[in-house]
Amino acid sequence: MTTTLEISRVVERTAVLGPGLRAVIWVRGCPLRCPGCVAPEDLPFTGGTTRTVDDLAEWLGGLPPEITGVTFSGGEPMSQAAGLSALVTRVRADRDWSVMAYSGWTMEHLRRRGEPDHLRLLDQLDILVDGPYVAARHADLRWRGSANQRLHFLTDRHAPPPEDGSAGIELRLTDDGVQWIGVPPVPGFRTGFETAMRTRGITIAPSATSSDEKGR
Numbered sequence: 001m002t003t004t005l006e007i008s009r010v011v012e013r014t015a016v017l018g019p020g021l022r023a024v025i026w027v028r029g030c031p032l033r034c035p036g037c038v039a040p041e042d043l044p045f046t047g048g049t050t051r052t053v054d055d056l057a058e059w060l061g062g063l064p065p066e067i068t069g070v071t072f073s074g075g076e077p078m079s080q081a082a083g084l085s086a087l088v089t090r091v092r093a094d095r096d097w098s099v100m101a102y103s104g105w106t107m108e109h110l111r112r113r114g115e116p117d118h119l120r121l122l123d124q125l126d127i128l129v130d131g132p133y134v135a136a137r138h139a140d141l142r143w144r145g146s147a148n149q150r151l152h153f154l155t156d157r158h159a160p161p162p163e164d165g166s167a168g169i170e171l172r173l174t175d176d177g178v179q180w181i182g183v184p185p186v187p188g189f190r191t192g193f194e195t196a197m198r199t200r201g202i203t204i205a206p207s208a209t210s211s212d213e214k215g216r
């Protein structure tokens with residue numbers, strides 16, 4: 001059983017990457033190279049932090065009860081499906097977590113060509129956001145960045161949002177600077193925002209570079 005995960009970063013509370021208040025785990029590494037993916041720093045499989053499933057389960061279990069879900073982003077969560085699946089099994093033994101994941105692979109591809117770990121994780125998800133970010137199809141959509149990406153509600157835990165528009169961007173001040181999270185409704189958000197902040201002498205927190213037009 002896989003007992004560790006390579007992680008880029010985590011955040012314990014957001015309202016813009018899935019229904020309700022959620023924790024987010026950004027896994028490290030993606031085998032795809034979508035033009036326009038504006039978080040290239042997350043694509044290598046090395047250079048992150050190795051966390052054990054036990055450690056991450058303990059962290060999630062210690063979050064307040066209003067945090068009702070966890071979202072797996074990246075990087076490519078399916079590349080670490082075994083560890084994430086073990087994590088879901090572990091945390092759901094104590095609390096009925098809503099689980100959402102992004103994948104650059106389509107659901108059809110995962111169902112047809114997926115390995116057992118992919119299928120196991122897929123079967124645990126409440127929501128899958130599938131498909132790669134396609135810059136030419138950037139759109140103002142709920143929780144995703146381009147029109148080819150789809151929301152799959154795999155259980156009846158959540159209903160599709162009544163309107164399909166951006167969930168917005170969260171800004172917060174951290175000890176490391178300004179952090180932003182979300183899926184920008186306009187292309188080029190990251191470059192513009194971070195340039196504007198730096199021009200004003202405001203530091204961008206490293207963890208802010210996780211969310212971008214790719215829909216993460």
Ligand code: SF4
Pocket residue numbers: 030031032033034037038043074075076103104105131132133214
């Ligand atoms: S957009 Fe998503 S699937 Fe594509 S390279 Fe970036 S992280 Fe990977």
